[in-house]
Amino acid sequence: MIQFPDFMTAVQGTLDRTITPDANRGQYDAIESALDRSLFIVAGPGSGKTMVMALRVLKLVYVDGIDPSTILVTTFTKKAAAELRSRILGWGDRLRGVFVENPVYANYWEILHSIDLNQIVTGTLDSISENILQEYREPGNPAPVIIEEFIANAMMVRYGLLDGGRFRNEDLKSYLQDLNGPWPRLNTGGMAEILIEIKDRVFHDQVDIDAFCASGADSGIGVACDAIQAYLEALEERLLYDYAKIEQVFYQKLVQQDLAEFTSKIRFVLVDEYQDTNLLQEQIYFALASYALQNQGSITVVGDDDQSIYRFRGATVDLFTHFPARIEDALGIRPELITLSKNYRSTQNIVEFVKQFVILDETFQEVRVADKPAIEHAREEMEVNYPILGMFRDDIDTLAQDLASFIKDVVHNGGVQISQSSAMDAIRVDADRGGSPADVCVLCSSPQEVKNNGEQRLPGLLRDYLQDPPHSINVFNPRGQNLGDIPDVQVLCGLMLTCIDPDHAIEDGMRTIPGEARNKFATWRAAAQTHIRQHTERHGGMTLAEFVRSWHKRTPRDAFLAKRELPLLDLAYKLITWISPMQHDVEGLVYLEVITRTITQSAVFASFGSEIIFDAKNPELEEKSIQDAMRGIFIPLATGAIDVNEDLLETIPSDRIPVMSIHQAKGLEYPLVIVDVGSDFKDRKSPAFKRFPSKGGKTCDMEDELRAFSSLQLPRRSGFDRAFDDLRRLYFVAFSRPHDVLLLIGLNSVKDGYYTRSRIHKTIPNVATGWDRHGTWNWGDGLPNIIHI
DNA sequence: GAACAGATGGTTTTT
DNA sequence: CCATCTGTTC
Numbered sequence: 001m002i003q004f005p006d007f008m009t010a011v012q013g014t015l016d017r018t019i020t021p022d023a024n025r026g027q028y029d030a031i032e033s034a035l036d037r038s039l040f041i042v043a044g045p046g047s048g049k050t051m052v053m054a055l056r057v058l059k060l061v062y063v064d065g066i067d068p069s070t071i072l073v074t075t076f077t078k079k080a081a082a083e084l085r086s087r088i089l090g091w092g093d094r095l096r097g098v099f100v101e102n103p104v105y106a107n108y109w110e111i112l113h114s115i116d117l118n119q120i121v122t123g124t125l126d127s128i129s130e131n132i133l134q135e136y137r138e139p140g141n142p143a144p145v146i147i148e149e150f151i152a153n154a155m156m157v158r159y160g161l162l163d164g165g166r167f168r169n170e171d172l173k174s175y176l177q178d179l180n181g182p183w184p185r186l187n188t189g190g191m192a193e194i195l196i197e198i199k200d201r202v203f204h205d206q207v208d209i210d211a212f213c214a215s216g217a218d219s220g221i222g223v224a225c226d227a228i229q230a231y232l233e234a235l236e237e238r239l240l241y242d243y244a245k246i247e248q249v250f251y252q253k254l255v256q257q258d259l260a261e262f263t264s265k266i267r268f269v270l271v272d273e274y275q276d277t278n279l280l281q282e283q284i285y286f287a288l289a290s291y292a293l294q295n296q297g298s299i300t301v302v303g304d305d306d307q308s309i310y311r312f313r314g315a316t317v318d319l320f321t322h323f324p325a326r327i328e329d330a331l332g333i334r335p336e337l338i339t340l341s342k343n344y345r346s347t348q349n350i351v352e353f354v355k356q357f358v359i360l361d362e363t364f365q366e367v368r369v370a371d372k373p374a375i376e377h378a379r380e381e382m383e384v385n386y387p388i389l390g391m392f393r394d395d396i397d398t399l400a401q402d403l404a405s406f407i408k409d410v411v412h413n414g415g416v417q418i419s420q421s422s423a424m425d426a427i428r429v430d431a432d433r434g435g436s437p438a439d440v441c442v443l444c445s446s447p448q449e450v451k452n453n454g455e456q457r458l459p460g461l462l463r464d465y466l467q468d469p470p471h472s473i474n475v476f477n478p479r480g481q482n483l484g485d486i487p488d489v490q491v492l493c494g495l496m497l498t499c500i501d502p503d504h505a506i507e508d509g510m511r512t513i514p515g516e517a518r519n520k521f522a523t524w525r526a527a528a529q530t531h532i533r534q535h536t537e538r539h540g541g542m543t544l545a546e547f548v549r550s551w552h553k554r555t556p557r558d559a560f561l562a563k564r565e566l567p568l569l570d571l572a573y574k575l576i577t578w579i580s581p582m583q584h585d586v587e588g589l590v591y592l593e594v595i596t597r598t599i600t601q602s603a604v605f606a607s608f609g610s611e612i613i614f615d616a617k618n619p620e621l622e623e624k625s626i627q628d629a630m631r632g633i634f635i636p637l638a639t640g641a642i643d644v645n646e647d648l649l650e651t652i653p654s655d656r657i658p659v660m661s662i663h664q665a666k667g668l669e670y671p672l673v674i675v676d677v678g679s680d681f682k683d684r685k686s687p688a689f690k691r692f693p694s695k696g697g698k699t700c701d702m703e704d705e706l707r708a709f710s711s712l713q714l715p716r717r718s719g720f721d722r723a724f725d726d727l728r729r730l731y732f733v734a735f736s737r738p739h740d741v742l743l744l745i746g747l748n749s750v751k752d753g754y755y756t757r758s759r760i761h762k763t764i765p766n767v768a769t770g771w772d773r774h775g776t777w778n779w780g781d782g783l784p785n786i787i788h789i
Numbered sequence: 790g791a792a793c794a795g796a797t798g799g800t801t802t803t804t
Numbered sequence: 805c806c807a808t809c810t811g812t813t814c
Contacts (some may be wrong), residue, residue: 078804126804149803181800181805243804312802446801453798643803663802685808687800694807698800730802756809790814797809 001065001108002099004032010098011055015091019055026340030300031055035064035268038289038335039300040323044375045354045736046345049302050080050667053272054087056300058095060268061115069119070265070295072288075272076310078124080667084272085122092117125281126243129250136262144241144249150641151601152242154632156192156199159234160227167191172227175220179705181698199228201702203244204278204314205710212709240604247280254287263288267297273667274303274323278314279712286330293331301335305369306358307733309663311726312699316712321369342378345669347385347740351377353785354736357728361772363721364728384425386418389743390786392751396679400461403674403745404468406789407657410672411437412471418787427741429671436654437473441668443734444676445690447480447661458679458745459659466657476656478590479664482640484520487527488581489591493637494528495544495575496568497521499551500612506626513635520638531578539577547574566612568599568629586653590644598642602632662734673738677731677768678746683754684764691750691766693723720773727767734768744769744786752782 002010008031012018021028030041030052043049057073060066073088075081099105100112121128126146134143147155161167167188176194177186186194202209213225235245253259269288271277277285289299301323308317319326328334343351355375359365391406393399409416415428429435442462449460456464459480466473483489501507507521535544542550572595581588603610608625610632615621636642652658662675680686689697696704696719703722707714715722735742746769748754753763763780765771770779779785 076804124804146804247804310803313804448801661802683809685798688807689800699802759810793811793813795809795811798807799805 001111002062002105004059004063006099006102006104007059007063007095010095014094014098017051024342026338026342027052029336030338030340031059033336035060035066036293036296036298038298038327038333039338040335041300041302041338041340042369042372043302043304043340044343045304045307045733046343046375046669047340048344049304049340050084050087050272052340053270053300053302054084054091057088057120057268057270058092061092061117061120062095062099062112065111066267067119067265068115068117069121070267070297071270072121072128072266072268073270073272074123074125074128075667076124076276077273077664077666078127079664080273081123081127083667088120088122089117125284126246129246129284130241132259132262133246133250133253136259142239144246145239145604146241146243146246147235147604148597148601149643150598150636151605152196153189153192153641154605154636155234156195156227156231157188160195160231161188161191163230164226166223166227169220169223171218171220172223173220175218175224178218179698179701181701195224195227195231197702198224198706199231200244201314201706202228203248204280205316205703205707205712206279206283207706208709212706215709238604244280247284251280251284251287254284254291263291265295266291267295268292269297269299271299271301272303273307274301275305275308275317275320276303276310276313276315277319278316279319279710280314282319282326286327289327290331293333299327299335305367305372306729307666309666309726309730309733311703311722317367318712321367339373341373342376343736344378344380345739346377346379346736347383348377348379349385349387350735350738350740350742351375353388353742354732357735357770358732360770360778361724361728361767363773364725367717367725383740386427386741388786389418389741390751390783390788391743391745392678392748392783392788394748394754396458396682396747397461399679399745399747400458401465404462404465406743407437407440407466407674408471408473410440411435411473416789418789427672435671437657438476438652438654439671440657440674441665441670441672441737442475442657442659442674442676443662443665443737444659444679445662445730447477447659447664449477449480450482450485458676462659474656475659476652477659478587478644479661480659483591483594483642483644484524484638484640486591488579488588489595489637490524490527491531491579492572492575492582492592492595493634494524494526495531495548495578496571497525497634498528498548499571499575500568500626500629502548502552506623507630509623510627510630513630514639517635517638521634524638535578537578544575544578547578564614566614568610568612568633569596571612572596572599594642594644595637598633598637602629602636606632662730665737666733669737669739671739672741672743673734674743674745675731675734675768676746677744678750678764678766681747681750681764681766683749683756684761686764689723691727691764691768692771693720693727695719696723724767724773731768743789744783 019027027048030039033039057071061068075084096112100109130144166172176191179194180186213222269292271285292299303320305317305321308315324335393402410427410429415426417426429439447459448457451457459477463475466475532545576582582592599610606628608628613621613625681691688694700719700722703715750764750766750769754761771777
């Protein structure tokens, strides 16, 4: 349709991207490459791989005239999927605008207008599996229901462990205990978690479960398999799916040709972040690719072995590094290798720093793609080449305080001048420069604000100090907070509890409520009382106090209450009329959504379907329905079992500082990135697995345990080496996020060592601060390679 | 400064 | 459960 040179000219004109065969060979080839040519793109950080993906798709549509509904594009996280989709749609529309105005293509005017880019199948593999199974299901079959993690756990507890008294089985206990590592007393919930992990790995690694079961290496294995089997049967009976199962079923239907209507048209498969693919996903991609090949299309995979950071989810980097051989074996094709190593994202200093970091450990080179070219600085726009910065303090409180004032200076106070280089521009992202707090990003291994023992972690302290006046700034860290600690959530939950169980008679009568949940319930109820006192306005002719009292007396003054079976969902919606943030505020709506989702999901499983039964003749029924709600909804909310779902918060508010895990930051970029390389490492007791492991740990043990029964075979690398490889990759991802400024933060214990009483302790070894696995500190002594502020 | 005994406290990442 | 920390002693 459109001539390729015209396509590229339009790209240059509208998107301001110049891609020439001379300067950007790899990118150019990847976009231009023939329809039936499969591609293996090895792309370093900042090399424009998402852009290449999007432009290749658009080239297929506009230049080759391919029907958008025959193209399938997937990536690994919901965030990345949303990003990719919006780029394809956004750029696609702008390019279309150029083409329709070009008189040369007047004949195509109608065709161009009829192209519907929304037909392109995009999303994570899970969401695509779900959608396709739903869309192409047999008439009369219900749509698949995917359960959330806490429901999966509850089901494993009930059907896997309580049924048949398996939770008491000593063999099973000791087997799971061993897998869990050196930890005391596993409770039933803990056992369920490990069983779920085993079950996921069985799917992800395509483990021959019968062989595993029969291996008899441990007398607990048989019982574990029984428990998993019971769990899967419970899912089956209720027509429920968990994440692993939905992919497994999708795969089976693909190979059994049950989805012919879908597979007959699929022609192009493009996979981003391929380095985090597991065996099950690889099988799905290969199955999709074989249909694509039948339809004269091809498969394109893009990834970077150095950024594979999802081993705990079954990601096996070998599937990426050996992709050409594996797909040749499976489908008999030889994909073309394209390497993108130019970095268009970061400054010279950052590129250099990242480059050094990735080659610093000799043993790590063994697992990288063979002959991988070094990352090359190629940013064209003007840049101030700031040095890599470091902020290290004696204790976490001082660190948080100093970091908060640094951030405030950068955002509000005209910037921060780096003293060593007075000629250099100040670091600033203030509004005068078109910047905002969202240009700064804090990355850590975990965004949790509070430790299990109640102590604050750096993200929590940072939230507090940033909020302090003057120039109060909010952080955006929805995953770091326990849902049950958020004020609006406390009010809503407290009000619901007060309504259904006013004098906590039922709560007191339940012996199985964890202490943690009981305490939280008390906090919620208190928050509710305060809220009732402060909100005396009438809605529907009633004050909040009157509404709650009418529930208390069970006297239906309200038509809503006259019903005998009351869905908790209705109660929640009624109550929020007195909680305005849950009606209007962006974040409040997200929290409300999470609560209502929890209520809906619990109905999948609870005997009363999240309804409260009022029956004067049968008070027992009422009590049981309330207990059910406690177990299914309020205890999970109180104990932190419910996570805020990613897809609910795709837009980060621009007036907040985002705080996130490095995993969440994969594929994202920010002008100023702050990486926590050591706020958790006060002394040598601090978790070694996060900085300088002594062994593989749980994930590697699990891999070793199950991969013997998978076609993947046992990993060739030791657990120790895999643990180090993973840490290097993790911080490689973190360090390669910034455009302009990279600031490392941590305690002095990872820089100069630390004192306890009169004893002097050596620096705590840490991969993120330049140690290799043999204990050599390449950036010693005291990190002289960075400028300390 | 070394050596020992008793105390301490601690695992994260996501579809 | 066990590596590391802390207190005490010589």
